[in-house]
Amino acid sequence: MTQGLQFDSQGRLKHFLTIEGLSRRTILEILDTAESFISVGQREIKKVPLLRGKTVVNLFFEASTRTRTTFEIAAKRLSADVINLAISTSSTSKGETLLDTVRNLEAMHTELFVVRHSLAGAAHLIASHVPPHVHIINAGDGAHAHPTQAMLDVFTIRSHKGEFEKLKVAIVGDILHSRVARSQIQALNALGAAEVRVIAPKTLLPTAVERLRVVPYSDMRRGLEDVDVIMMLRLQRERMRGALIPSEQEYFRVYGLTPERLARAKPDAIVMHPGPMNRGLEIDSAVADGSQSVILPQVTNGIAVRMAIMALILGPPAEVRPAARRGTRATA
Amino acid sequence: MTQGLQFDSQGRLKHFLTIEGLSRRTILEILDTAESFISVGQREIKKVPLLRGKTVVNLFFEASTRTRTTFEIAAKRLSADVINLAISTSSTSKGETLLDTVRNLEAMHTELFVVRHSLAGAAHLIASHVPPHVHIINAGDGAHAHPTQAMLDVFTIRSHKGEFEKLKVAIVGDILHSRVARSQIQALNALGAAEVRVIAPKTLLPTAVERLRVVPYSDMRRGLEDVDVIMMLRLQRERMRGALIPSEQEYFRVYGLTPERLARAKPDAIVMHPGPMNRGLEIDSAVADGSQSVILPQVTNGIAVRMAIMALILGPPAEVRPAARRGTRATA
Amino acid sequence: MTQGLQFDSQGRLKHFLTIEGLSRRTILEILDTAESFISVGQREIKKVPLLRGKTVVNLFFEASTRTRTTFEIAAKRLSADVINLAISTSSTSKGETLLDTVRNLEAMHTELFVVRHSLAGAAHLIASHVPPHVHIINAGDGAHAHPTQAMLDVFTIRSHKGEFEKLKVAIVGDILHSRVARSQIQALNALGAAEVRVIAPKTLLPTAVERLRVVPYSDMRRGLEDVDVIMMLRLQRERMRGALIPSEQEYFRVYGLTPERLARAKPDAIVMHPGPMNRGLEIDSAVADGSQSVILPQVTNGIAVRMAIMALILGPPAEVRPAARRGTRATA
Numbered sequence: 001m002t003q004g005l006q007f008d009s010q011g012r013l014k015h016f017l018t019i020e021g022l023s024r025r026t027i028l029e030i031l032d033t034a035e036s037f038i039s040v041g042q043r044e045i046k047k048v049p050l051l052r053g054k055t056v057v058n059l060f061f062e063a064s065t066r067t068r069t070t071f072e073i074a075a076k077r078l079s080a081d082v083i084n085l086a087i088s089t090s091s092t093s094k095g096e097t098l099l100d101t102v103r104n105l106e107a108m109h110t111e112l113f114v115v116r117h118s119l120a121g122a123a124h125l126i127a128s129h130v131p132p133h134v135h136i137i138n139a140g141d142g143a144h145a146h147p148t149q150a151m152l153d154v155f156t157i158r159s160h161k162g163e164f165e166k167l168k169v170a171i172v173g174d175i176l177h178s179r180v181a182r183s184q185i186q187a188l189n190a191l192g193a194a195e196v197r198v199i200a201p202k203t204l205l206p207t208a209v210e211r212l213r214v215v216p217y218s219d220m221r222r223g224l225e226d227v228d229v230i231m232m233l234r235l236q237r238e239r240m241r242g243a244l245i246p247s248e249q250e251y252f253r254v255y256g257l258t259p260e261r262l263a264r265a266k267p268d269a270i271v272m273h274p275g276p277m278n279r280g281l282e283i284d285s286a287v288a289d290g291s292q293s294v295i296l297p298q299v300t301n302g303i304a305v306r307m308a309i310m311a312l313i314l315g316p317p318a319e320v321r322p323a324a325r326r327g328t329r330a331t332a
Numbered sequence: 333m334t335q336g337l338q339f340d341s342q343g344r345l346k347h348f349l350t351i352e353g354l355s356r357r358t359i360l361e362i363l364d365t366a367e368s369f370i371s372v373g374q375r376e377i378k379k380v381p382l383l384r385g386k387t388v389v390n391l392f393f394e395a396s397t398r399t400r401t402t403f404e405i406a407a408k409r410l411s412a413d414v415i416n417l418a419i420s421t422s423s424t425s426k427g428e429t430l431l432d433t434v435r436n437l438e439a440m441h442t443e444l445f446v447v448r449h450s451l452a453g454a455a456h457l458i459a460s461h462v463p464p465h466v467h468i469i470n471a472g473d474g475a476h477a478h479p480t481q482a483m484l485d486v487f488t489i490r491s492h493k494g495e496f497e498k499l500k501v502a503i504v505g506d507i508l509h510s511r512v513a514r515s516q517i518q519a520l521n522a523l524g525a526a527e528v529r530v531i532a533p534k535t536l537l538p539t540a541v542e543r544l545r546v547v548p549y550s551d552m553r554r555g556l557e558d559v560d561v562i563m564m565l566r567l568q569r570e571r572m573r574g575a576l577i578p579s580e581q582e583y584f585r586v587y588g589l590t591p592e593r594l595a596r597a598k599p600d601a602i603v604m605h606p607g608p609m610n611r612g613l614e615i616d617s618a619v620a621d622g623s624q625s626v627i628l629p630q631v632t633n634g635i636a637v638r639m640a641i642m643a644l645i646l647g648p649p650a651e652v653r654p655a656a657r658r659g660t661r662a663t664a
Numbered sequence: 665m666t667q668g669l670q671f672d673s674q675g676r677l678k679h680f681l682t683i684e685g686l687s688r689r690t691i692l693e694i695l696d697t698a699e700s701f702i703s704v705g706q707r708e709i710k711k712v713p714l715l716r717g718k719t720v721v722n723l724f725f726e727a728s729t730r731t732r733t734t735f736e737i738a739a740k741r742l743s744a745d746v747i748n749l750a751i752s753t754s755s756t757s758k759g760e761t762l763l764d765t766v767r768n769l770e771a772m773h774t775e776l777f778v779v780r781h782s783l784a785g786a787a788h789l790i791a792s793h794v795p796p797h798v799h800i801i802n803a804g805d806g807a808h809a810h811p812t813q814a815m816l817d818v819f820t821i822r823s824h825k826g827e828f829e830k831l832k833v834a835i836v837g838d839i840l841h842s843r844v845a846r847s848q849i850q851a852l853n854a855l856g857a858a859e860v861r862v863i864a865p866k867t868l869l870p871t872a873v874e875r876l877r878v879v880p881y882s883d884m885r886r887g888l889e890d891v892d893v894i895m896m897l898r899l900q901r902e903r904m905r906g907a908l909i910p911s912e913q914e915y916f917r918v919y920g921l922t923p924e925r926l927a928r929a930k931p932d933a934i935v936m937h938p939g940p941m942n943r944g945l946e947i948d949s950a951v952a953d954g955s956q957s958v959i960l961p962q963v964t965n966g967i968a969v970r971m972a973i974m975a976l977i978l979g980p981p982a983e984v985r986p987a988a989r990r991g992t993r994a995t996a
Contacts, residue, residue, distance in 0.1 A: 041773040045717030053377030055405060066768060069747055073719060073772050076745040081408040085397055096608035104398060104607060107631035108405050109373040275768060276760035299771035385709030387737060413740040417729055428940035436730060436939060439963035440737050441705040 005127050013312045015127040015136040018145045019186035027190055031155050034301070034308035040077055041303055050315040051080035055110040058084045059102075060139075061117040066276065067139050070299075071114045074306035078315070083110070102126050106134045112314050113137070120144035120179075135313045137306075143177050148309060149274050150183035152302040154191060156294055157229055159301070160270050164191040170223050170265075171214075172199040172255065173233025173282055176206050180274050181233055189213050199223035201255065203244045220255055224264040232257055232273045235282045248281055258284045262292065270294045337459050345644045347459040347468040350477040351518035359522055363487050366633070366640035372409055373635055382647040383412035387442040390416045391434075392471075393449040398607065399471050402631075403446045406638035410647070415442070434458050438466045444646050445469070452476035452511075467645045469638075475509050480641060481606050482515035484634040486523060488626055489561055491633070492602050496523040502555050502597075503546075504531040504587065505565025505614055508538050512606050513565055521545050531555035533587065535576045552587055556596040564589055564605045567614045580613055590616045594624065602626045669791050677976045679791040679800040682809045683850035691854055695819050698965070698972035704741055705967055714979040715744035719774040722748045723766075724803075725781040730940065731803050734963075735778045738970035742979070747774070766790050770798045776978050777801070784808035784843075799977045801970075807841050812973060813938050814847035816966040818855060820958055821893055823965070824934050828855040834887050834929075835878075836863040836919065837897025837946055840870050844938050845897055853877050863887035865919065867908045884919055888928040896921055896937045899946045912945055922948045926956065934958045 006022075008014045013026070040046055056075040058068050063086065075082045087101065105113065112135045115123045120142030127136040140146040154164075161167055169188055175181045175198045188196045198209060199217045209216045217223030224230065235251065245251045262271065271283075271293045279285050288295060338354075340346045345358070372378055388407040390400050395418065407414045419433065430449075437445065444467045447455045452474030459468040472478040486496075493499055501520055507513045507530045520528045530541060531549045541548045549555030556562065567583065577583045594603065603615075603625045611617050620627060670686075672678045677690070704710055720739040722732050732748065739746045751765065769777065776799045779787045784806030791800040804810040818828075825831055833852055839845045839862045852860045862873060863881045873880045881887030888894065899915065909915045926935065935947075935957045943949045952959060 043717070046719070046773060047717040053375070053379040055378070055408070065749055065751065069749065069769070070772065072747055073745075073774070076719070081405075083401055083404055085401065087397065097611065100607070100609060100611075103628060104631050105401070107628040108402065108635050109378060109632065110405070275764070277764060279761065279764075296767060296771040299768050300773065303772050385707070385711040387710070387740070413737075415733055415736055417733065419729065429943065432939070432941060432943075435960055436963050437733070439960040440734060440967050441710060441964065442737070 005124065008132075012317075013309075015123075015138075016147060016309050016313065017123050017127055017136065017138045019147045019150050019183045019190065020145070022186075022190055024190050024192065027151070027154070027187060030151060030305070030308055030312065031158060033312055034151075034155055034305040037304040037307040037311070038301070040307065041300065046077050047079055048077065049079045050311050051075065051078035054080045054112065054314055055108075056080045056082050056112045056114065056310070057105055057110050058082065058139075059087065059105070059113045059115045060085065061087045061098075061115075061122070062140070063088070064116055064140070067116060068114075070302050071137075071139060071306055074303050074310060075112075077303070078307055078310055080112075080310075098122070098126070099129055102130065106130055109133075111135060112310065114139045116140045118142055137309060137313070140179055143179050143182070145183045146179040146274075147183045147187075148302070148306055149180050150187040151309070152298055152305040153184055153231065153272060153274070154187045155301045155305050156272065156298045157270070159297075160294055161228055164188065164193045167193050167229060168195045168197070168227040169193050169229040169231065170197040170199055170217075170227045171231045171233065172220065172223070172257065174204045174235055175200045175209070175233070176204045177236065178233050181231075182212075184231060185212050185214055197223050197227065199255070201245060220261055221264055224261055227265045228269055230257065230262070230265055230269055230271050232271065232283050234274060234276065235278055237278070237281075252281055256280070256282060256284060257287050259286050259290070262287055262290075268292075272298055275299070337456065340464075344649075345641075347455075347470075348479060348641050348645065349455050349459055349468065349470045351479045351482050351515045351522065352477070354518075354522055356522050356524065359483070359486070359519060362483060362637070362640055362644065363490060365644055366483075366487055366637040369636040369639040369643070370633070372639070373632065378409050379411055380409065381411045382643050383407065383410035386412045386444065386646055387440075388412045388414050388444045388446065388642070389437055389442050390414065390471075391419065391437070391445045391447045392417065393419045393430075393447075393454070394472070395420070396448055396472070399448065400446075402634050403469075403471060403638055406635050406642060407444075409635070410639055410642055412444075412642075430454070430458070431461055434462065438462055441465075443467060444642065446471045448472045450474055469641060469645070472511055475511050475514075477515045478511040478606075479515045479519075480634070480638055481512050482519040483641070484630055484637040485516055485563065485604060485606070486519045487633045487637050488604065488630045489602070491629075492626055493560055496520065496525045499525050499561060500527045500529070500559040501525050501561040501563065502529040502531055502549075502559045503563045503565065504552065504555070504589065506536045506567055507532045507541065507565070508536045509568065510565050513563075514544075516563060517544050517546055529555050529559065531587070533577060552593055553596055556593055559597045560601055562589065562594070562597055562601055562603050564603065564615050566606060566608065567610055569610070569613075584613055588612070588614055588616060589619050591618050591622070594619055594622075600624075604630055607631070669788065672796075676981075677973075679787075679802075680811060680973050680977065681787050681791055681800065681802045683811045683814050683847045683854065684809070686850075686854055688854050688856065691815070691818070691851060694815060694969070694972055694976065695822060697976055698815075698819055698969040701968040701971040701975070702965070704971070705964065710741050711743055712741065713743045714975050715739065715742035718744045718776065718978055719772075720744045720746050720776045720778065720974070721769055721774050722746065722803075723751065723769070723777045723779045724749065725751045725762075725779075725786070726804070727752070728780055728804070731780060732778075734966050735801075735803060735970055738967050738974060739776075741967070742971055742974055744776075744974075762786070762790070763793055766794065770794055773797075775799060776974065778803045780804045782806055801973060801977070804843055807843050807846070809847045810843040810938075811847045811851075812966070812970055813844050814851040815973070816962055816969040817848055817895065817936060817938070818851045819965045819969050820936065820962045821934070823961075824958055825892055828852070828857045831857050831893060832859045832861070832891040833857050833893040833895065834861040834863055834881075834891045835895045835897065836884065836887070836921065838868045838899055839864045839873065839897070840868045841900065842897050845895075846876075848895060849876050849878055861887050861891065863919070865909060884925055885928055888925055891929045892933055894921065894926070894929055894933055894935050896935065896947050898938060898940065899942055901942070901945075916945055920944070920946060920948060921951050923950050923954070926951055926954075932956075936962055939963070 114137045116139040122141045123138035196214045198214045448471040454473045455470035528546045530546045778801045780803040786805045787802035860878045862878045
């Protein structure tokens with residue numbers, strides 16, 4: 001059903017809600033398109049006119065300066081007009097329903113909503129109620145999905161490591177509550193990664209985690225053995241209160257990524273983090289700022305990946321876009 | 333005095349503060365100009381260059397995401413730069429006076445302030461103190477006026493019902509505290525509506541309401557009899573606390589617009605609401621989403637009407653504007 | 665060290681952090697460039713394309729609607745894209761460090777950060793950690809410096825009074841805590857003002873104030889005697905609580921600028937204030953709105969001065985800028 005939602009009848013990307021169910025070809029097409037936007041960020045004049053006269057609405061029901069900023073910059077580089085809406089503080093507090101808020105915005109002839117919401121399924125709910133001219137990008141919904149983050153992550157892996165078929169990847173941290181992990185696992189599996197491991201204390205692993213096609217580890221040293229890519233997750237400090245982990249010091253002692261632990265991975269392994277980092281909690285500064293860290297390239301790539309997704313959804317067809325390398329269009 | 337304030341010596345619209353005292357010709361000119369902007373919202377590239385290089389300041393002393401957004405979109409479609417200022421949280425809290433805030437903004441050579449304020453008269457006060465190059469649009473001042481809302485309402489009525497002379501219109505809800513109702517009544521009377529009714533419990537009707545040239549009803553069934561247009565108002569939940577109405581359930585039972593009550597109006601009557609709606613309080617979802625509802629077209633029209641008012645005030649003269657149908661210019 | 669920080673190896677302005685150590689020639693070059701931007705604010709279309717395709721980030725760790733607005737307007741008139749970030753409410757509260765926030769923004773290929781922070785040295789700290797393509801403007805750091813404010817102040821003085829060598833200037837108010845005063849004193853001394861006086865109760869004067877090359881006065885009447893320029897400071901009401909001054913009434917009685925006190929200065933003396941004003945506390949309304957006040961021209965000039973600094977830092981070299989008068993480039 002989601003796949004029907006994400007593509008139109010010609011198989012063109014219509015919404016971007018989840019990685020789940022996306023074909024390898026679709027993911028690669030997005031990565032190829034993103035490649036063509038990397039150069040825009042390096043020009044003197046960082047603008048292309050693909051979305052001129054379109055309105056992108058950052059519809060954030062949950063605060064996130066960083067994610068909002070990346071979408072705002074991406075949209076402005078595509079020459080769109082951007083409207084920032086932090087909704088918790090206004091309409092919803094006036095008692096209007098989520099769908100009424102959305103219907104109002106679409107009645108203003110806005111074209112693209114970037115939605116962040118604390119409830120899983122919010123972006124899907126919206127996407128299944130908007131008319132054909134309105135497109136939705138999920139910028140994080142509860143513990144469900146954060147698909148643009150996963151796309152920039154696999155983009156970054158590909159640009160440093162090439163083919164996925166040979167790669168062992170470890171995702172470390174609060175797998176249970178992480179929308180980022182969920183989307184990363186789906187993307188890595190769709191791209192055919194050799195092995196995806198998840199490393200966490202048992203209290204932070206979903207039950208029946210193997211169904212996600214991952215190999216679970218509770219011992220970090222063993223989990224990192226020989227991997228090519230380490231993807232750290234941000235630890236939500238709120239989890240402490242829930243007694244799911246004993247204390248910050250104890251967590252760092254057991255699951256913090258230190259230079260010693262990093263040494264268990266392949267010598268050329270890369271280290272990733274979606275940010276914002278808790279230095280000294282899930283990651284040691286020596287690693288975060290070390291030579292194997294690709295944390296800042298992730299941010300740079302995030303702009304290009306978001307531009308690509310917006311352009312694929314809302315821009316003119318790829319045939320008439322000189323800047324974009326032509327990928328293949330997938331039907332799901 | 334207001335009329336002197338709203339027009340310059342050549343009779344051109346200078347500020348847009350209230351409907352009160354506007355001639356039928358002026359209102360029709362604005363509606364005709366708005367008509368010419370409807371098509372902009374339907375284009376691929378939703379931009380016209382009429383306000384390029386001008387700065388529009390959304391000066392909101394009272395929060396309203398929705399109204400701010402409509403003005404922001406309208407201004408950006410006219411190619412203006414937009415500055416959003418939510419003032420309660422900053423300068424005013426630093427003890428600066430309202431007029432000092434305004435004088436500072438005008439010294440920055442900004443051209444148009446869209447003002448929302450919780451005090452009646454705020455927009456007038458500002459308009460009477462700004463230099464000739466600065467223009468004010470009232471986006472709602474206390475319980476006094478909300479003239480752009482009323483303009484988009486009569487625009488919507490005209491586009492669905494044509495001539496006003498034959499129309500019976502009912503406004504339902506908290507007439508006493510509603511700036512929207514006040515402006516709607518003035519617009520409808522200026523346009524020569526056959527009959528304007530107001531329907532509310534006696535506690536929510538102004539004393540001597542007949543002076544507004546309306547026919548008051550407390551019985552909703554009788555008030556809706558045979559009308560062409562039903563304009564619902566939003567009920568402020570704060571009124572409950574003031575004991576002006578007994579309870580939400582009781583209010584809906586007596587004054588909520590249900591399909592049964594709607595059936596008292598003409599079969600082709602249209603239903604309007606300025607939003608945000610309280611579903612199940614002043615309006616039943618079956619009506620809000622029903623075939624007679626024009627609530628979402630109101631929102632769409634709101635962009636065109638606000639573009640028209642901004643363009644008339646700040647754009648090049650209509651003679652040189654190819655897009656705009658030429659109306660007649662009124663002197664008050 | 666700061667000077668090394670503010671200029672690149674060709675002596676071109678790279679960051680604008682403090683007036684301290686700037687040469688007279690550099691300051692005059694900025695003033696001359698600002699002169700060339702004054703006309704932009706008077707045009708029908710207030711836009712020049714110097715920063716098209718660049719991203720300016722207003723990075724405000726301390727709220728200031730007014731200062732943020734002036735930078736936002738200046739950047740938009742230069743055709744830059746502007747991202748507004750009020751950080752206290754988001755990332756920092758998520759525990760990210762200041763430098764991580766900055767590194768993330770620079771990884772997005774943004775070019776210019778306008779930084780306001782409550783801690784002295786924040787802008788310097790950031791400037792000393794950014795890569796060559798990123799530029800910093802200090803929009804106020806703790807009690808340390810507010811250099812763009814001082815630049816617009818000396819611009820305003822020059823446009824009303826001409827040569828600095830003949831001018832006696834008095835700065836009145838809380839010298840001890842004022843970043844504005846600190847930067848003003850440095851600018852006036854660099855430009856060779858004949859005499860810079862500071863007038864304040866002893867509790868609001870730094871110890872060894874003479875080292876700043878100013879003449880201190882505690883008696884306002886004597887301090888204003890024969891001066892050409894009076895620069896009032898805003899009194900932070902918080903100081904009351906600290907018992908540094910007795911009461912608002914008492915402060916105004918002794919240090920408020922009244923018409924009677926103003927009469928002690930030269931008859932053509934000008935009165936300045938950085939805003940927002942506390943009318944009736946540090947300044948009488950009769951003076952603030954009187955014929956000698958240049959408080960609103962300061963605001964107007966502030967846009968041109970900020971455009972000039974942004975253009976010098978980030979725009980194409982002056983040689984290819986037709987609009988800008990060519991100044992001389994200083995090495996510090």
